[in-house]
Amino acid sequence: MTTHLSQARRxxxxxxxxxxxxxxxxxxxxxxxxxVRYVADGLLVLENGRVxxxxxxxxxxxxYADVLTTAYPDRLIIPGMIDTHIHFPQxxxxxxxxxxxxEWLTKYTFPTEAKFKDKAYAQEIAVxxxxxxxxxxxxxxxxxxxxxxxxxxxxxxxxxRRNLRMIAxxxxxxxxxxxxxxxxxxxxxxxxxxxxxxxxxxxxxxxxITPRFAVTSSDAQLRLAGKLLAExxxxxxxxxxxxxxxxxxxxxxxxxxxxxxxxxxxHAGLVGDKSVFAHGVQLTDAEFARLSAARSAIAFCxxxxxxxxxxLFDLAKAKSVDxxxxxxxGTDVGAGTSFSLLQTTNEAYKxxxxxxxxxxxxQALFLATLGGARALSLEDTIGNFDVGKEADxxxxxxxxxxxxxxxxPHPTATSxxxxxxxxxxxxxxxxxxxxCATYIMGELAYAQPGKTANKTEP
Ligand code: GUN
Ligand code: ZN
Numbered sequence: 080m081t082t083h084l085s086q087a088r089r090x091x092x093x094x095x096x097x098x099x100x101x102x103x104x105x106x107x108x109x110x111x112x113x114x115v116r117y118v119a120d121g122l123l124v125l126e127n128g129r130v131x132x133x134x135x136x137x138x139x140x141x142x143y144a145d146v147l148t149t150a151y152p153d154r155l156i157i158p159g160m161i162d163t164h165i166h167f168p169q170x171x172x173x174x175x176x177x178x179x180x181x182e183w184l185t186k187y188t189f190p191t192e193a194k195f196k197d198k199a200y201a202q203e204i205a206v207x208x209x210x211x212x213x214x215x216x217x218x219x220x221x222x223x224x225x226x227x228x229x230x231x232x233x234x235x236x237x238x239x240r241r242n243l244r245m246i247a248x249x250x251x252x253x254x255x256x257x258x259x260x261x262x263x264x265x266x267x268x269x270x271x272x273x274x275x276x277x278x279x280x281x282x283x284x285x286x287x288i289t290p291r292f293a294v295t296s297s298d299a300q301l302r303l304a305g306k307l308l309a310e311x312x313x314x315x316x317x318x319x320x321x322x323x324x325x326x327x328x329x330x331x332x333x334x335x336x337x338x339x340x341x342x343x344x345x346h347a348g349l350v351g352d353k354s355v356f357a358h359g360v361q362l363t364d365a366e367f368a369r370l371s372a373a374r375s376a377i378a379f380c381x382x383x384x385x386x387x388x389x390x391l392f393d394l395a396k397a398k399s400v401d402x403x404x405x406x407x408x409g410t411d412v413g414a415g416t417s418f419s420l421l422q423t424t425n426e427a428y429k430x431x432x433x434x435x436x437x438x439x440x441x442q443a444l445f446l447a448t449l450g451g452a453r454a455l456s457l458e459d460t461i462g463n464f465d466v467g468k469e470a471d472x473x474x475x476x477x478x479x480x481x482x483x484x485x486x487x488p489h490p491t492a493t494s495x496x497x498x499x500x501x502x503x504x505x506x507x508x509x510x511x512x513x514x515c516a517t518y519i520m521g522e523l524a525y526a527q528p529g530k531t532a533n534k535t536e537p
Contacts, residue, residue, distance in 0.1 A: 093521060094143055095123045096136055097151035097474065098491050100498065101158050101463040102449040106441045107398040115441050116463070117498055119491055122148070123156065125470045128520030133464045150533040151474050153490035154515060155505075157444070158463050159218025159471035160420040161451030164317075164357040164378035164409025166223040167208040167234055167247075168195050173413040179388050180323040181294075183414065189257055191413075192250075195225040196259075201233035209237055213525040215418040216514040218471035219451070219461055221317055221355055221378070221409075222247040223289055226262050228270040235278045242282065242519055244461060244469065246315055248289035249274055253300045256291075264300040268307055275311050283469075287315035287355070292322075293330045293343045305348030315353045315455075318344065320377075321366070322358035323389045341366040350375055353456060357409055358383075359397070360390040371402035376454035379446070381426035383411035394427070395436045407454030408446045420447045421509040428506070440503035474516040475509070476530060477501055483508050 099121040104114040122139040124132040124146065132139055168191065175187040195201045201224075212220060224231035224247055231249040238245040251267040252260065262270065271288055279286035290296045290304050308316055321327055321340045330340045337343045341362070344350050352374035359370075359377040370377065379392050397404045408423050409415070417423065424443035431438040452462025461469050478484035483504065492498035505513060515530035516523060 091126055092131065092143065092146045093125050094146045094148040095125075095151065095156065096148050097121065097154050097156045099123060099133070099156045099464065100444070100502070102441075102445045103463060103465075105450065106439065106445050108400070108403075111441055111495055111499070114445070115495060115498075117492070117495060119493060123464060123470070123472070125521040128470055128522070130464055130466050130468050130470055132466065151515070152533065153476075153478070155475045155477055155491075156472055157475060158448045158461065159473055159517065159519075160216050160447045161407060161455065161462065162212070162217045162220040162410050162420060163355060163376070163407030163451050163454050164380055165220050165412050165415070167205060168192050168201070168223070168225045168230060169413030170204055170208045170211070171413075174416060175413065180326055180414075181329070183387060188413070189260055192225040193257070193259055195230035196227050198229040198233055201225075201227070201230040202237065205234045205237040209241060209243065210525075211418045213517045213519075214514065214527075215420065215511045216473040216475070216517055217418065217420055218473070218517065218519060219244045219455070219457070220246070221287060221315070221455060223291075223317070224249050226250045226252055226260055228274060231274055231278075235274075235281070235284055238284060239282055241524065242522075244283040244285075244457070244471065246285040246287050246317075246455065248287035248315070248317060251288070251290040251300055251304060252295035254297050255295050264297065264303045267300055268303040271304075271307055272310075275307075275314055279311065279314055285315065286311075287317035289317045290349070292319040292326070293334065293340065294326060298334070298347070301344065301347035301349065308351070309348060313353065315355060316349050316351065317355050318349070318357070320344070320356035320359050321361040322384070323387065324361060327361050339363060339366060341369055345369065355407075355454060357411060358389065358392070360384055360392050362393075364396075367396055367399075367404060368402045370404045374405065376405035376407060378407050378409035378411075378454070379427060380409040380411035380415055380423075381430045382416045382423055383409070383414040384430070385426060386416050387414050391430050391434050393434060394431055394438065395434070405450075405454045406446060407451035417510065419510040421506050421513060423447070424506040440499050440506055443506055444502055470518065470521040472518050473514055474518075474530075474532075475505065475513050476515050477505050477513075479509065479513040483513075
């Protein structure tokens with residue numbers, strides 16, 4: 080009897096041994112001893128792709144001595160990173176030279192997105208894009224498709240095939256764009272509704288109603304988007320907001336009756352607790368306060384904001400005590416210049432520096448993990464190693480390059496102070512070379528050649 084039981088356990092359980100770092104609370108508001116969870120020699124036990132147990136190896140090993148264990152010595156395991164704003168159709172136009180937002184859209188973005196009318200092409204780019212995400216350690220993303228419903232279909236089909244927790248949506252845009260790239264309020268509404276019914280909560284997938292921004296949607300289209308959101312209150316609202324000075328001016332001209340940019344969306348019923356607004360670089364204090372009250376989230380996209388010359392996001396204001404706003408990190412590829420959320424934390428640190436603010440390594444890594452999960456209202460599902468959560472995680476090599484190895488002589492930190500320094504170096508210097516492996520629901524989904532694990536048979 081005991082033999083049968085333990086055999087059943089052996090089949091359904093698996094374990095990982097390494098150093099682990101995750102967050103149990105927000106280090107912007109709580110001291111690191113209360114927000115950072117670091118286990119220098121830990122065991123993560125999974126059952127059916129979810130966390131069953133997590134803690135020090137010495138405590139758990141006796142309980143799970145019979146479970147097949149994969150060991151990653153000298154590595155650091157963290158939760159899969161979360162990209163709260165990215166455009167899959169812009170993958171191939173990354174690094175487009177010389178323009179700021181509105182000209183960049185006309186010159187590069189719209190012609191590129193036109194290609195996604197062809198579903199086969201959209202499929203090809205979706206495959207490439209998701210390979211890039213996993214290779215960079217991103218396991219969940221909030222993703223723009225294009226105006227063509229088939230581009231969203233292609234994305235969802237590929238994400239479904241890989242069992243990924245992804246959120247995406249067809250773009251709504253009915254004006255101020257080329258004829259071949261616009262829908263109408265009615266077709267946008269109907270196509271989005273069909274996609275919601277097919278894909279929202281289909282496996283791990285979720286849907287975001289996605290008006291591109293106030294410039295390319297008429298008031299009628301925004302209102303229908305609001306109607307749709309009211310009909311499906313647990314889907315997301317994903318758009319751009321107050322990114323660039325000329326954009327803000329144009330929105331004021333297009334909507335003279337509104338108090339400001341955010342009010343355009345608010346008036347249409349689009350500002351709620353499942354709303355994620357990319358950028359927010361030019362927000363007023365009143366708009367920050369409104370986002371806080373509405374429990375909406377901002378996707379902070381530093382590589383994009385620097386690349387397009389949009390400005391310096393005021394992270395300290397967003398994370399204020401008086402009007403706290405949920406914040407996640409976005410790469411915003413193709414205006415963003417890297418798929419790597421490590422590189423994105425690097426640039427976030429520099430944006431904070433230019434504003435005279437400090438962004439600690441733990442705060443930055445929080446934004447890329449549990450903070451992103453909170454921004455997407457997914458903190459009960461992903462974002463750390465709490466029991467019951469979906470086991471999307473990544474294995475990092477803090478000494479991935481010769482220079483990083485010099486900077487970080489000891490692979491495993493022995494105190495929170497040492498860890499803070501190690502993680503800082505990892506963020507400043509790390510990228511896809513730092514990601515040894517990516518696991519989705521406990522299954523290996525990407526492994527960097529030459530960076531293997533040790534398997535221990537019980
Ligand atoms: N605003 C409207 N569309 C876009 C886009 O594709 N990228 C960025 N960065 N901003 C936008
Ligand atoms: Zn964007």
